[in-house]
Amino acid sequence: MPVPDEQIFPHATGNAISTVEAHKEPQELIFYAGWFCPFVQRSWIVLEEKGIPYQYKEVNPYKKEKHFLDINPKGLVPAVEYHGKALYESLVLCEFFEDAYPGHKPAILPGDAYTKAYARLWVDFVSKAFVPVFFRLIMSQEPEKQESARTELYDALRKFAAQVKGPYFLGDEFSLVDVAIVPFITRDYILADHRNYSREGISAEWKQYADHVEQRESVLKTKSDKYAEVYGRYLRDEAQSDAAKAIRAGRVIP
Ligand SMILES: N[C@@H](CCC(=O)N[C@@H](CS)C(=O)NCC(=O)O)C(=O)O
CATH class of the missing domain: 3.40.30.10 (Glutaredoxin)
Structure with missing residues (x-):
């Protein structure tokens, strides 16, 4: 059941x-x-x-x-x-x-107007080009659908990784771009275990970035160790979340 x-x-x-x-x-x-x-x-x-x-x-x-x-x-x-x-x-x-909370540092968006807009561009990229295909890859059952989702995911992550200044997306400062993507990095072992994903298979830049950003203290402090149990429902395409229903129907996720 x-x-x-x-x-x-x-x-x-x-x-x-x-x-x-x-x-x-x-x-x-x-x-x-x-x-x-x-x-x-x-x-x-x-x-x-x-x-x-x-x-x-x-x-x-x-x-x-x-x-x-x-x-x-x-x-x-x-x-x-x-x-x-x-x-x-x-x-x-x-x-x-x-x-x-302006007195509470660090800022997660740069002060400079151009860099702030640039950061928002890449947050938008994460939302549109990466998150939906992350769910689609987990939920895909047939090998050919998994293959096409994996190709799309790899393509998005290669584009993202090519822009990483290092060690964080914008350089030395941790920002909203890192915040937007890192929870999915923390969960990518599910793709590695079940969907033939590997960080190094994407690019050396992606692996270096992902290995580093997932060690940030705030990421470790908010990390649980039972994600695989929750994602089992997605891996079997049984999830009834609003996001899962949207992915199945080809709609934008809420
Ligand atoms: N776009 C929303 C997505 C939030 C979302 O999908 N949350 C999920 C849990 S990961 C949820 O509450 N799902 C309940 C449901 O689908 O019924 C955000 O970024 O906050």
């Missing part, structure tokens, strides 16, 4: 347990999270990078409970309540944290 989405493992595991434990106390910023979610990990990394006080609340978004739909009508994690007002969308939240 397939495991329904609403019965996923209920809490963070691995390194992320102690980060969750350290953020139980009420704060003016409530972070509604799912430990397993790569989009959550983006916003969580920025909270940890900046040392912003937040209260972590685990939500199972597949249950679509009313109290959570009141915060995010889309019913997706991550979401926040800030002084009683709600916001959601991982990348919007990352920029919100930067704007709402």
